[in-house]
Amino acid sequence: MxxxxxxxxxxxxxxxxxxxxxxxxxxxxxxxxxxxxxxxxxxxxxxxxxxxxxxxxxxxxxxxxxxxxxxxxxxxxxxxxQDLSPEAAQRVIHGQWDTQASMHVFNDTGWLTEFEVGEMLNAHVYSGFSPKIVDVKRIPADEVTKICFCGLHDDLLRLKIQLDEALGGRAFLCFSAVDCLEVLPVGxxxxxxxxxxxxxxxxxxxxxxxxxxxxxxxxxxxxxxxxxxxxxxxxxxxxxxxxxxxxxxxxxxxxxxxxxxxxxxxxxxxxxx
Structure with a gap:
């Protein structure tokens, strides 16, 4: 049982x-x-x-x-x-990616992004959880828990290929939804x-x-x-x-x-x- x-x-x-x-x-x-x-x-x-x-x-x-x-x-x-390695976080946050997806960074302080999230807040109606609008490039790379990209699935599939090549095994990539690709610590x-x-x-x-x-x-x-x-x-x-x-x-x-x-x-x- x-x-x-x-x-x-x-x-x-x-x-x-x-x-x-x-x-x-x-x-x-x-x-x-x-x-x-x-x-x-x-x-x-x-x-x-x-x-x-x-x-x-x-x-x-x-x-x-x-x-x-x-x-x-x-x-x-x-x-x-478990946090992303500073090297992986730095590479993702400061990289130039061919994508229309929005990037969202998470650490112990909460949800950090440069984007107006609009309808994304519907997913947090139960709790009222919302992001802090910041310059993500100023976030310390040694304090990043995970990074999410949100957008159309086909666009995210292309982005995943770019990230895999750039990170070279320094992170674990997975889809938490069809419209959300996550960059997580190895293992x-x-x-x-x-x-x-x-x-x-x-x-x-x-x-x-x-x-x-x-x-x-x-x-x-x-x-x-x-x-x-x-x-x-x-x-x-x-x-x-x-x-x-x-x-x-x-x-x-x-x-x-x-x-x-x-x-x-x-x-x-x-x-x-």
Whole structure:
């Protein structure tokens, strides 16, 4: 039986309106109260934003944020951190890239960009998290957690080729959504971070279940004892992990639907709603 459950946020726990449904919140509380399962949110979002989310929900959970760059305990203590190398951060921030995508830099102070983000703020309606408009070229390269590029997918695919060539293995690149390409520290991903957290709790990855929808969830889903892919997941994720079960869509709170079945009728065959 699972003893630790890890959840991606966007496209997984969150509905398309970027809110958590009431059924989802009730089910998460059932996992904790009825089965004593430890909860972890594994997300690309910043810890400052996730702390605000948890405070509104009154949920006790570990936080894996920044796609694995930070792990915090249920009491808010920092358990693990990993930053981009200064060389990689310097190269990306000061590079000349053939792209229309906007660049967003993250560190412990928050979200930093030169761009007016407009509709991007819709994704943060639950928390009100917003960027600081700064000259990103003045950000200290030794304080960068990750860098994101947001734009059209085909443009980002071309950009990924440029970044791979320029960085030469000094960073890990992945898509956290079809319109978001992330530059992360080498070896940094949600799966690696969940492994650190599992060991901290005296567990193994086989004791974990995890839910996700994007390529930044790939390592986590493939390494746990019970990985589940959302019906609305990126096609590449489903293609890369064809052996994992696919549940329903986030717009129908499919995580709650699956877990309710798992809690109440585990002897019956599950079928997505």
């Amino acid at each position: 699972a003893r630790l459950a890890a959840f991606d946020m966007d496209g997984t726990l969150l509905m398309p309106n970027h809110l958590l449904g009431e059924e989802t919140v009730r089910t998460l509380n059932r996992l904790r109260d009825e089965r004593q399962i430890t909860l972890a949110f594994a997300t690309g979002r910043h810890v400052l934003e996730m702390r605000h989310v948890l405070s509104k929900l009154s949920l006790e959970a570990f936080l894996i944020t920044g796609n694995g760059t930070r792990i915090h305990s249920t009491q808010g203590d920092l358990l693990h951190r 940094c991903n949600k799966g690696a971070a969940l492994n650190v957290l599992s060991k901290h709790l005296g567990l193994t990855m086989k004791d974990c279940m995890a839910f996700g929808d994007a390529m930044n969830d790939r390592e986590m889903l493939s390494s746990v004892g019970h990985g589940l892919i959302m019906g609305n997941a990126m096609a590449q994720l489903k293609e890369d992990l064809p052996h994992l079960p696919v549940i329903g869509h986030c717009n129908k709170q499919a995580v709650s639907h699956y877990l309710t079945h798992w809690l109440d009728t585990p002897n019956l065959t599950y079928s997505p709603e």
